[in-house]
Amino acid sequence: MRYSRQGELIYRTVKKSKMHPDANLVYEQVKKIVPKISLGTVYRNLNYFTKNGLIRSIVDGSKTRYDGNLDPHYHLQCDICGVIKDIKAKDINLRFQLNDKYDFKASNIEFTIKGKCNKHK
Amino acid sequence: MRYSRQGELIYRTVKKSKMHPDANLVYEQVKKIVPKISLGTVYRNLNYFTKNGLIRSIVDGSKTRYDGNLDPHYHLQCDICGVIKDIKAKDINLRFQLNDKYDFKASNIEFTIKGKCNKHK
DNA sequence: ATTCATGCAAAGGGTTTGCAGGAAA
DNA sequence: TTTCCTGCAAACCCTTTGCATGAAT
Numbered sequence: 001m002r003y004s005r006q007g008e009l010i011y012r013t014v015k016k017s018k019m020h021p022d023a024n025l026v027y028e029q030v031k032k033i034v035p036k037i038s039l040g041t042v043y044r045n046l047n048y049f050t051k052n053g054l055i056r057s058i059v060d061g062s063k064t065r066y067d068g069n070l071d072p073h074y075h076l077q078c079d080i081c082g083v084i085k086d087i088k089a090k091d092i093n094l095r096f097q098l099n100d101k102y103d104f105k106a107s108n109i110e111f112t113i114k115g116k117c118n119k120h121k
Numbered sequence: 122m123r124y125s126r127q128g129e130l131i132y133r134t135v136k137k138s139k140m141h142p143d144a145n146l147v148y149e150q151v152k153k154i155v156p157k158i159s160l161g162t163v164y165r166n167l168n169y170f171t172k173n174g175l176i177r178s179i180v181d182g183s184k185t186r187y188d189g190n191l192d193p194h195y196h197l198q199c200d201i202c203g204v205i206k207d208i209k210a211k212d213i214n215l216r217f218q219l220n221d222k223y224d225f226k227a228s229n230i231e232f233t234i235k236g237k238c239n240k241h242k
Numbered sequence: 243a244t245t246c247a248t249g250c251a252a253a254g255g256g257t258t259t260g261c262a263g264g265a266a267a
Numbered sequence: 268t269t270t271c272c273t274g275c276a277a278a279c280c281c282t283t284t285g286c287a288t289g290a291a292t
Contacts (some may be wrong), residue, residue: 123290123291123292124291124292125290125291126290143281144281144282145281160281160282161282161283161284164281164282164283165283165284168282168283183280183281184280184281184282185281185282
């Protein structure tokens with residue numbers, strides 16, 4: 001993909017953020033620097049980066065959120081405030097037997113633990 | 122919730138189906154019996170059943186699918202055709218340590234393995 | 243007779259897309 | 268100069284909702 005200032009800013013915003021922003025939040029951030037940027041451009045770039053493995057996407061109800069952290073990790077999501085925290089893959093011990101019994105070739109695991117974060121005890 | 126023929130048919134359709142139907146598929150099924158049923162009614166009933174734990178809902182990209190199987194299980198989803206298969210919880214060995222390190226009270230785990238089903242080797 | 247779920251259609255949220263103009267190569 | 272990414276707005280898909288009617292109690 002050809003270079004553009006908008007694309008670079010979108011990419012950097014996701015990479016820097018630790019709050020797993022959705023498209024609109026990225027839009028609001030980049031708009032501070034490029035006021036005329038459009039949501040369409042944000043979506044086009046986020047889709048491109050996701051498809052090419054530069055960032056990850058996370059399903060959050062009816063919308064998509066983005067994660068610049070490519071290290072192996074899973075997510076904790078709070079039912080109350082929706083915040084998403086990373087949990088390191090090495091803190092989870094996953095074992096499963098698939099090949100013979102289920103006849104399915106695994107490529108990607110989506111593992112999210114829902115519950116209450118420390119602000120809602 | 123008050124009894125209605127539509128509600129009963131919607132519930133039975135989800136319970137009987139093993140293909141994790143979305144709202145529109147349930148709608149098409151029930152329409153064969155009650156041709157004038159509306160999509161709104163299907164959504165209202167599915168939401169009610171889900172909230173009251175009579176069925177489960179599954180996130181599938183931009184839409185919601187429903188699962189009448191309440192036994193503890195997770196899902197395998199094919200990247201190619203989107204089919205969702207159940208995998209029994211006992212075939213997966215999950216261990217994780219959360220409370221001290223992450224300060225998060227888990228209530229629900231969403232675990233889906235994505236990959237290729239046996240039709241797309 | 244009262245209550246409340248339905249059918250219908252409009253509206254909603256999030257996302258995608260066609261097009262003309264402007265920036266990158 | 269050509270390519271293609273952008274801004275804009277319309278369209279899209281899935282889902283929800285307001286309203287009047289009709290079914291359930």
